[in-house]
Amino acid sequence: MRKQHIKSHPVASLYVENQSWLRGWLYRKVGCTHLAADLVQDTFERLLKRESYGDVEKSGAYLKTTARNLVIDHWRRKALEAAYMEALHIQGEAYHPSPEEQHMHLDLLNRIDQVVQRLPVQTRQVFLRVQLEGWGYAKVAESLGISVSTVKRHLKAALLECCFYCE
Structure with missing residues (x-):
């Protein structure tokens, strides 16, 4: 059956x-x-x-x-x-790190990567330039043609999304 x-x-x-x-x-x-x-x-x-x-x-x-x-x-x-x-x-x-810690780190990195891939393009650009490339807010703002306050808003949105998703 x-x-x-x-x-x-x-x-x-x-x-x-x-x-x-x-x-x-x-x-x-x-x-x-x-x-x-x-x-x-x-x-x-x-x-x-x-x-x-x-x-x-x-x-x-x-x-x-x-x-x-x-x-x-x-x-x-x-x-x-x-x-x-x-x-x-x-x-x-x-x-x-131990193999267990490495596994946990990779899992977290993969989850963050998934979140970052889903972010709107400009939010993703801000996040990557600040977090991975170490750019200052003013440099990011100038490179994207946006204000520093917009950079901060995009970065806050990206970080909140990462924290929410990766909890």
């Missing part, structure tokens, strides 16, 4: 019809069969979390877009992890 329910689920038939080509497409993007298989599962997991399936049943476009976004997220996480590991290497023995 349970099998019948699973087979009648709209995503089940979509999976049967599309997982093979999607796995091949992902493999060409990432070059690893295991990662491609994981991303296929993540793609369908996202689909299952949707409240409705709408026209998704009729088109692989949603699957391809979701898979593409997952690939982008994967490479962004890898780049962030590489930058973090490089920063640890530069610190040398002065600061060497």
